[in-house]
Amino acid sequence: MARRSVITLDEAWERLLSSIAPLEAEQIPVDESGGRYLREALVARRTQPYADLSAMDGFAASGEGPWAVIGEARAGHAFDRALSPGQAVAISTGAALPQGADRIVVKEDASLAQAVLRADPLPTPGRHIRRRGFDFKTGDTLLAAGTRMAAPHIALARTAGVGTIGVTRRPRVAILECGDELRADPVDCPPDGLPASNGAMTACMVGSVGAEVSSRVLVPDRLEAVVNALDDAKDADLVLTSGGASVGEHDLIKPALERAGFTLDFWRVAIRPGKPLIVARRGSQLMLGLPGNPVSTFVTAFLFALPALRRMAGSERALPQPINLPLAGVLPAAGTRREFLRARLSPEGATLIDERDSSALAALARADVLIDRPIGAPVQAEGALVSCYLLENGAIA
Ligand SMILES: Nc1nc2c(c(=O)[nH]1)N[C@H]1C(S)=C(S)[C@@H](COP(=O)(O)OP(=O)(O)OC[C@H]3O[C@@H](n4cnc5c(N)ncnc54)[C@H](O)[C@@H]3O)O[C@H]1N2
Numbered sequence: 001m002a003r004r005s006v007i008t009l010d011e012a013w014e015r016l017l018s019s020i021a022p023l024e025a026e027q028i029p030v031d032e033s034g035g036r037y038l039r040e041a042l043v044a045r046r047t048q049p050y051a052d053l054s055a056m057d058g059f060a061a062s063g064e065g066p067w068a069v070i071g072e073a074r075a076g077h078a079f080d081r082a083l084s085p086g087q088a089v090a091i092s093t094g095a096a097l098p099q100g101a102d103r104i105v106v107k108e109d110a111s112l113a114q115a116v117l118r119a120d121p122l123p124t125p126g127r128h129i130r131r132r133g134f135d136f137k138t139g140d141t142l143l144a145a146g147t148r149m150a151a152p153h154i155a156l157a158r159t160a161g162v163g164t165i166g167v168t169r170r171p172r173v174a175i176l177e178c179g180d181e182l183r184a185d186p187v188d189c190p191p192d193g194l195p196a197s198n199g200a201m202t203a204c205m206v207g208s209v210g211a212e213v214s215s216r217v218l219v220p221d222r223l224e225a226v227v228n229a230l231d232d233a234k235d236a237d238l239v240l241t242s243g244g245a246s247v248g249e250h251d252l253i254k255p256a257l258e259r260a261g262f263t264l265d266f267w268r269v270a271i272r273p274g275k276p277l278i279v280a281r282r283g284s285q286l287m288l289g290l291p292g293n294p295v296s297t298f299v300t301a302f303l304f305a306l307p308a309l310r311r312m313a314g315s316e317r318a319l320p321q322p323i324n325l326p327l328a329g330v331l332p333a334a335g336t337r338r339e340f341l342r343a344r345l346s347p348e349g350a351t352l353i354d355e356r357d358s359s360a361l362a363a364l365a366r367a368d369v370l371i372d373r374p375i376g377a378p379v380q381a382e383g384a385l386v387s388c389y390l391l392e393n394g395a396i397a
């Protein structure tokens, strides 16, 4: 085998991402934009707040007290006359201050007798007042193109008076699981079969970056069947296969992809797990051949499929973002491939999970982070900082 052709992860990332452009834009309701990437900057069409508002329930008062209470201002129901010094109105949180009001007496400090308001302690002028436009003003750029819309962005866009936004359309993903041993039904599975799990796992992962699964099929270990399944996947933006990526007699993905009109870009990356990764293209369509061992499938989907989909979906920061975390125990010396080690997270830091077999799903399911272990790294002591990628497996909440 031509071992030379194994490339580094950094080269693989560069080659993968440099060839992917964002898909077409579409207009969608802001309310449905969670997880989507903004195509153009979001500009405010309102000033927020639209007027000086009270931040507390109590009274809006003019000048020094005591004050005569002459009415009420509620959120959505402004008091439409100006106050003169010595006058006040009851006010609720979020209501506009009447003209002339310059201080807020919070309810807890107020005493009211025969419509005369006194305060103890005396209010500080300007305190508890949210000034007009302090959050943003009409015309302000609030979000940059490429922002991934999350809950706060949706609230911001609505508050800015925006109802629909331009986002990049969702990438469509066709998932092919290859292997004669695989069974679709995990319940009704013969003893010598294996419930297919990579397809459901990767479907869940691609959903987390806003992509949609356009098809999911099990494919037997026959060249014709793999070629046909690849042909059937023509309308997908990304074809994800699992299994059949290695050098075994029944590892058919490489011969099949060429028959189905794909051109191989590269095969094999110097990482563990996941070395036999395949990247190929057919026109604008990308194909990732993920290794079949489930942990390898997970790690390569995390390192390649998700960044590719983020880029297609319009993200400007497609790669996973590492953070440094302290080790909660010793980390043994690294090997000759860049390794992505499964680890648990506690307040003390990351603890390596000993079971490292690339088919060990129970160990993978316990992992909260992947430690990114460079080639040849020395033994590292407890407390040393290591580069990690957070997983969504439960450490966060
Ligand atoms: N002689 C060599 N053998 C292997 C090498 C090598 O370099 N030389 N590499 C090993 C590595 S590393 C990996 S990873 C695997 C990857 O192989 P394949 O992509 O060809 O995967 P399969 O052989 O089809 O399956 C491997 C394993 O995973 C199970 N599997 C497959 N698909 C699914 C699925 N959809 N759901 C659940 N489990 C699945 C399958 O039953 C096998 O047990 O190759 C090594 N061999």
Ligand code: MOO
Residues within 6 Å of the ligand: 271, 272, 273, 274, 275, 276, 291, 293, 296, 358
């Ligand atoms: O790289 Mo394989 O993915 O080690 O099991």
